[in-house]
Amino acid sequence: MSGRDRRGLQPTRRGLARTAAGLVASAGIGLRMPAVAEALHAAHPADDDRNRIEPFWGTHQGGVTTPLQSHTYAAALDLVTTNRDDLIGIFRAWTSAAARMSRGQPAQATDQSIAPPPDSGEALGLPAARLTLTFGFGAGLFAKDGKDRYGLAAQRPQALGDLPPFNGDQLVETRTGGDLSVQACADDPQVAFHAVRQLVRLAYGVAKVRWAQTGFIPSVGPDQTPRNLMGFKDGTSNPSIDDPADLERFVWVGTEGPEWMRGGSYVVLRRIRIALEHWDRMPLDFQEQTFGRHKYSGAPLGLKSEFDPLDLNAADKDGNPVIPESAHVRLAAAASNDGARILRRPYSYNDGVNFTTERWPPWRQGMEYDAGLFFVCYQRDPRIGFIKIFDKLSKFDMLNQFVTHTGGGLFACPGGIAQGEFLGQRLIESSQPRSTG
């Protein structure tokens, strides 16, 4: 997202509302939603870059290698149907709605006065805002409680195992797992929430929300790395989204995966609470040792520039490592993990404050922030991506004194959807309906 003020490029919301009101008045009758929506949409000048549209159809799903949008709204859903046709029905409806909303259009085209409107309407007049919708399949889609509900059990990829328990995990069941996931990313928080809300509405009776999480990054220019709530630049050392070879190697599933996963990726989501109260009392030097990078420049310790390569062998005059043994970046670096790399798309989250009491001296009680990092990462195989790296981090990382993982999940995000196809079509067609229906 560009840092410059785009308000000058855009008609005011009030102006847009007047346009719609004028249309309704001049027609002399209440216009149906699609007509109002088209009028509002057309009111955005083409050169308004908030109106930029990210492609929906293609070899890969959007929202994986898309330059980070400023906001996210992710949800995991549980399937409540046992009927395979219901599942196919929501995959079809989601595909059509997602493609429309990515273009800045309402979720559905038709408007019948006897039915609720085809869209809840809170994004009317808002630009497309580079909306992407990234869908994922959890283990429960393939088998749940030992039951193969949709005849898909044989299609479960080996890479979609259950995430193992990690040291220090404090996962809350109601914030963890799910049969399906959808992550909306957009340059407007209401556009992101709106999109997921429509999909949830379309799935009524078939799937229900299990958990959801919002996230944001600061509005820095595309050439700057956003800072997280600990004040450090987050996202510096990532496979390049402009390097197809890096992406083929670390992000996209290749011929090792089932046909329907090719060009797809596995996403790991983790809701990580950060004890900001504790962190804010740490000296700068200690904060920098924790990460192994300088806070203000983002450079590796001892170096000057953010993108200077890590030198894990650098030692000070006493022979001690410049980047401590348990610094976050040392433990997470590819060189410490047999070359493993993941594509991180980290967002901060801020869910207000919670009341807490301590049962040990000084028996403090009061409010603590419920804020931290909504960690999102994509990889070709989680067993040699997140699981491998985080197994080490969860045991030795200095950062562990400040962070607690409270929820999340692992989902298989299939390859992109070609125009005319629907989400999951290749998975569905590679399996047989169970004879019991």
Ligand code: HEM
């Ligand atoms: C609240 C939790 C976390 C915070 C605040 C955090 C923050 C950071 C920061 C500031 C950096 C250095 C700049 C950069 O390269 O982006 C970094 C690097 C990195 N982090 Fe995290 N991180 C967190 C959790 C995790 C987790 C759970 C993983 C799981 C695998 C992870 C994997 C990585 C990797 C792979 C790097 C790049 C290392 C390198 O190659 O230099 N981080 N993180």
